[in-house]
Amino acid sequence: MTFSYSTQVAEGIDLIIPCSKNKLDKVLNSIQLKDPNFEGDFGTFITHYNSEVNKTYLLGIGEDKHLPKIEEAFRSFAFETKKYWSTKIQIDVNGLDASAIVKAALGLGLAEYNIGKHKTEAPAESDVEVIFVCENDVTALIDEGYETAKTVNSIKSLVDAPPNVKTPEYLGKWAQHSAEKYNYTCKVLDEARLNDLGFKALLAVGQASVNRPVGIVTEYTPKPNDAVDLAIVGKGITFDSGGLSIKPSTNLHYMKSDMGGASVVLGFVELVAKLKLNINVVGIVVSAENAVGSNAYRPGDVIGSHAGKSIEIIDTDAEGRLGLADGLSYVIDEYNPKNLIDIATLTGSVVRTFGYSAAGLFTNNTDLANAMESAGHKVNERVWRLPLWEDYEEDLHSDVADIRNFSGKPIAGAINAAKFLEAFTKNHNSWAHLDNAGVAFGSSKYAKLKSATGYGIQLLTTFVKDYYKL
Numbered sequence: 001m002t003f004s005y006s007t008q009v010a011e012g013i014d015l016i017i018p019c020s021k022n023k024l025d026k027v028l029n030s031i032q033l034k035d036p037n038f039e040g041d042f043g044t045f046i047t048h049y050n051s052e053v054n055k056t057y058l059l060g061i062g063e064d065k066h067l068p069k070i071e072e073a074f075r076s077f078a079f080e081t082k083k084y085w086s087t088k089i090q091i092d093v094n095g096l097d098a099s100a101i102v103k104a105a106l107g108l109g110l111a112e113y114n115i116g117k118h119k120t121e122a123p124a125e126s127d128v129e130v131i132f133v134c135e136n137d138v139t140a141l142i143d144e145g146y147e148t149a150k151t152v153n154s155i156k157s158l159v160d161a162p163p164n165v166k167t168p169e170y171l172g173k174w175a176q177h178s179a180e181k182y183n184y185t186c187k188v189l190d191e192a193r194l195n196d197l198g199f200k201a202l203l204a205v206g207q208a209s210v211n212r213p214v215g216i217v218t219e220y221t222p223k224p225n226d227a228v229d230l231a232i233v234g235k236g237i238t239f240d241s242g243g244l245s246i247k248p249s250t251n252l253h254y255m256k257s258d259m260g261g262a263s264v265v266l267g268f269v270e271l272v273a274k275l276k277l278n279i280n281v282v283g284i285v286v287s288a289e290n291a292v293g294s295n296a297y298r299p300g301d302v303i304g305s306h307a308g309k310s311i312e313i314i315d316t317d318a319e320g321r322l323g324l325a326d327g328l329s330y331v332i333d334e335y336n337p338k339n340l341i342d343i344a345t346l347t348g349s350v351v352r353t354f355g356y357s358a359a360g361l362f363t364n365n366t367d368l369a370n371a372m373e374s375a376g377h378k379v380n381e382r383v384w385r386l387p388l389w390e391d392y393e394e395d396l397h398s399d400v401a402d403i404r405n406f407s408g409k410p411i412a413g414a415i416n417a418a419k420f421l422e423a424f425t426k427n428h429n430s431w432a433h434l435d436n437a438g439v440a441f442g443s444s445k446y447a448k449l450k451s452a453t454g455y456g457i458q459l460l461t462t463f464v465k466d467y468y469k470l
């Protein structure tokens with residue numbers, strides 16, 4: 001897809017007119033259409049034929065309450081009708097405000113996502129030109145939307161990729177390639193380096209797999225003399241079998257999505273660099289495969305960690321928090337960031353709590369919580385806060401080590417996981433943890449089985465723009 005912009009509707013090219021419910025009459029009058037059997041409901045569309053342009057599609061964008069997910073209307077429309085488009089199509093965006101124009105380009109770009117990368121017959125790539133018609137120059141808005149779409153599509157590809165392909169090393173290569181392309185830095189810490197640096201917990205998780213753990217450190221620092229504004233750490237378990245505390249086999253293949261925090265970190269840093277946002281960010285991915293093998297770490301083991309704390313392993317399926325503990329401790333020591341976020345598909349408990357409708361948010365900073373909540377509502381990638389009360393601390397007490405990785409009780413699982421992470425944040429005063437286990441991967445009308453959602457990229461970019469007033 002390529003985009004261009006024009007001030008006038010051209011004759012002979014199919015036209016898309018987005019219609020909100022409250023502006024419907026105006027649009028119908030302008031194209032002299034009566035009783036069209038179309039109310040502008042969100043995501044609906046009709047096709048109208050007239051002489052000036054070949055075909056006019058009226059696309060319903062619903063009401064104000066639909067604005068946070070308006071890109072979805074464009075995406076599903078493009079997904080269904082693309083096959084009928086010729087080489088050019090125009091879209092009249094005069095009725096949309098700036099943020100809706102960004103979202104229109106985003107939605108059209110998201111419709112290009114191809115989940116069937118591993119089919120032997122590749123689907124034909126479309127090379128359609130989309131002309132945005134507007135009185136004002138909207139080139140920058142289109143760019144922002146389409147660049148966001150391309151990043152979201154590529155991180156969805158990572159999450160949907162098979163776990164034999166997307167090894168920890170592969171994630172490192174992805175990041176290096178992205179960093180070269182978009183001018184930021186990337187270091188991949190291999191096993192030997194992780195060992196030197198003391199990532200003992202991450203190495204324990206990955207010790208049974210031939211696909212060795214890596215750490216990925218990306219930096220985008222447009223203000224080289226300033227402090228790091230934000231560090232973000234992501235869980236990159238490329239496959240979570242549960243380890244010796246093995247998971248049941250039903251739906252086990254979905255555990256390829258257990259790097260759905262890492263993918264957000266990789267995509268977020270890429271997009272911040274692409275959009276040249278004036279903020280110093282560091283992105284860290286802690287990646288390993290939680291495999292079963294004769295060298296696997298065991299329940300009962302006591303392992304070390306980057307922070308120097310010893311950890312008693314109760315359940316090898318509570319592996320994400322171990323890698324993250326090292327990532328958090330490392331990034332605090334190395335970068336002393338002003339704000340610190342981690343994102344991880346950490347617990348089944350958060351899925352039981354919020355279903356597929358929100359990520360769990362845990363933070364010791366209420367300003368951060370408010371800014372995240374409001375960003376989440378704006379882009380329909382919601383977060384909801386859960387507590388970090390002291391009451392939960394005793395559940396992680398260990399008789400033999402400094403802490404244990406699981407309470408052993410079937411209650412408050414997401415909170416306990418967050419409390420475990422908190423123990424490795426060295427009293428950082430502005431830390432937030434997002435448990436995106438329910439929202440990273442899910443059902444959609446675009447695939448028969450569950451697939452990646454891309455959740456988090458819009459949330460975090462909107463959050464940083466608002467919070468840092470960029």
Ligand code: BES
Binds near residue numbers: 258317318319438
């Ligand atoms: N990767 C899982 C969490 C998960 C569950 C992600 C469902 C996506 C969908 C995590 O490593 C895990 O296994 N958590 C266990 C922890 C328990 C053993 C303490 C859980 O939540 O059941």
Ligand code: ZN
Binds near residue numbers: 240317318319320
């Ligand atoms: Zn697990």
Ligand code: ZN
Binds near residue numbers: 237240317320346
């Ligand atoms: Zn996991």
